[in-house]
Amino acid sequence: xxxxxxxxxxxxxxxxxxxxxxxxxxxxxxxxxxxxxxxxxxxxxxxxxxxxxxxxxxxxxxxxxxxxxxxxxxxxxxxxxxxxxxxxxxxxxxxxxxxxxxxxxxxxxxxxxxxxxxxxxxxxxxxxxxxxxxxxxxxxxxxxxxxxxxxxxxxxxxxxxxxxxxxxxxxxxxxxxxxxxxxxxxxxxxxxxxxxxxxxxxxxxxxxxxxxxxxxxxxxxxxxxxxxx
Amino acid sequence: xxxxxxxxxxxxxxxxxxxxxxxxxxxxxxxxxxxxxxxxxxxxxxxxxxxxxxxxxxxxxxxxxxxxxxxxxxxxxxxxxxxxxxxxxxxxxxxxxxxxxxxxxxxxxxxxxxxxxxxxxxxxxxxxxxxxxxxxxxxxxxxxxxxxxxxxxxxxxxxxxxxxxxxxxxxxxxxxxxxxxxxxxxxxxxxxxxxxxxxxxxxxxxxxxxxxxxxxxxxxxxxxxxxxx
DNA sequence: ACCTGAACACCGTTCAAGT
DNA sequence: ACCTGAACACCGTTCAAGT
Numbered sequence: 001x002x003x004x005x006x007x008x009x010x011x012x013x014x015x016x017x018x019x020x021x022x023x024x025x026x027x028x029x030x031x032x033x034x035x036x037x038x039x040x041x042x043x044x045x046x047x048x049x050x051x052x053x054x055x056x057x058x059x060x061x062x063x064x065x066x067x068x069x070x071x072x073x074x075x076x077x078x079x080x081x082x083x084x085x086x087x088x089x090x091x092x093x094x095x096x097x098x099x100x101x102x103x104x105x106x107x108x109x110x111x112x113x114x115x116x117x118x119x120x121x122x123x124x125x126x127x128x129x130x131x132x133x134x135x136x137x138x139x140x141x142x143x144x145x146x147x148x149x150x151x152x153x154x155x156x157x158x159x160x161x162x163x164x165x166x167x168x169x170x171x172x173x174x175x176x177x178x179x180x181x182x183x184x185x186x187x188x189x190x191x192x193x194x195x196x197x198x199x200x201x202x203x204x205x206x207x208x209x210x211x212x213x214x215x216x217x218x219x220x221x222x223x224x225x226x227x228x229x
Numbered sequence: 230x231x232x233x234x235x236x237x238x239x240x241x242x243x244x245x246x247x248x249x250x251x252x253x254x255x256x257x258x259x260x261x262x263x264x265x266x267x268x269x270x271x272x273x274x275x276x277x278x279x280x281x282x283x284x285x286x287x288x289x290x291x292x293x294x295x296x297x298x299x300x301x302x303x304x305x306x307x308x309x310x311x312x313x314x315x316x317x318x319x320x321x322x323x324x325x326x327x328x329x330x331x332x333x334x335x336x337x338x339x340x341x342x343x344x345x346x347x348x349x350x351x352x353x354x355x356x357x358x359x360x361x362x363x364x365x366x367x368x369x370x371x372x373x374x375x376x377x378x379x380x381x382x383x384x385x386x387x388x389x390x391x392x393x394x395x396x397x398x399x400x401x402x403x404x405x406x407x408x409x410x411x412x413x414x415x416x417x418x419x420x421x422x423x424x425x426x427x428x429x430x431x432x433x434x435x436x437x438x439x440x441x442x443x444x445x446x447x448x449x450x451x452x453x454x455x456x457x458x
Numbered sequence: 459a460c461c462t463g464a465a466c467a468c469c470g471t472t473c474a475a476g477t
Numbered sequence: 478a479c480c481t482g483a484a485c486a487c488c489g490t491t492c493a494a495g496t
Contacts, residue, residue: 117409124424224449
């Protein structure tokens with residue numbers, strides 16, 4: 001009654017320990033990410049979650065960075081690139097915004113994606129979509145090829161910038177004066193005339209406005225800048 | 230003979246332990262960075278270097294991230310923004326290339342700069358230079374203000390991407406096939422026609438060519454894309 | 459008031475030894 | 478052949494207790 005002859009039985013009727021697989025490890029990692037953030041997605045914690053020792057994970061995953069990249073590719077599956085509407089430029093902006101928005105839910109994942117790029121099926125689909133849209137916009141193929149990198153780097157870096165202040169306090173008052181904003185305000189107009197003249201614009205805009213402007217500036221630049229040779 | 234009455238004497242005539250200051254901590258951090266890389270610039274290691282306990286450093290530095298930002302500002306002092314030559318566009322490209330080149334010597338510092346932006350005097354000088362050059366190029370002030378952010382983010386992210394493979398092997402053969410390159414080559418032209426058609430361009434270019442093209446594309450986009458309101 | 463020893467609560471990765 | 482316990486070599490940060 002307690003455990004079958006073919007399954008190792010633990011104390012009582014513990015749910016059968018599933019065989020370790022790469023997919024199982026990544027799935028557990030996604031679950032921990034959603035519940036507690038990337039900081040908790042560690043080899044030791046995952047091993048605990050999967051009822052084994054950390055050393056066992058290294059059979060399926062080269063290191064922590066590779067694991068994080070696999071997690072990101074998994075999350076990429078949740079953004080629907082097909083649902084964008086409007087002109088090619090608008091759809092391009094929508095796809096990049098969706099990608100950035102997803103990353104903004106896990107800025108520390110964006111941070112690690114900058115170093116350990118994903119290369120899974122969902123990332124490939126994203127690149128394919130972007131190349132298709134750039135083609136529709138009329139960007140020359142060679143420029144589109146280099147441009148995709150620029151666009152993805154921008155989106156990833158924009159999200160990564162928010163890592164660290166992830167678990168920030170709910171801002172006791174409203175505006176959180178960061179160190180750079182403070183330094184810009186303090187710049188003397190004798191030594192730093194341009195900063196002094198532009199303090200407002202330097203700090204203006206919501207994150208959404210900045211993102212949208214950045215994407216448009218990038219597309220405008222990409223279509224007008226030819227690659228060497 | 231061993232120690233003066235006003236200095237605490239250790240065993241033998243150990244060099245007098247200098248008083249702890251923020252500047253001293255940052256200087257020690259820069260020395261360790263140069264000698265052994267950012268991975269070794271830890272609170273514990275610095276405390277050891279300064280002959281005290283890690284807790285003492287927290288009197289002068291809020292946390293590790295803030296320390297890394299201070300280190301970057303210090304290094305920024307070594308890039309001479311004034312030595313650029315040529316047209317404003319060329320000088321702009323030179324300043325950004327110098328900044329990126331410096332960061333590429335310490336990619337992990339770039340990585341942390343993305344999250345904990347520096348805000349020291351040298352960073353302010355860099356922003357001032359860039360605003361001045363954008364003005365000379367003829368970029369509208371409001372666009373220049375948002376553009377500086379884009380340019381610095383691009384330079385920083387470009388360097389940050391190289392973190393991790395910092396202590397990579399000297400490439401046993403020549404080209405190091407990373408996972409993404411491999412995935413792009415493997416893409417089917419039925420499911421990913423654009424990738425299949427552009428595999429060459431997607432992977433072409435030296436890092437230097439990519440950087441230079443990126444800076445030019447960014448400037449072209451910034452000058453042509455007006456900010457909202 | 460200022461400083462810090464010691465502790466708390468963790469990490470990634472390796473490898474010798476088991477099955 | 479495959480898997481893993483235990484160890485190695487570290488971390489950041491806090492706080493009670495000292496001077």
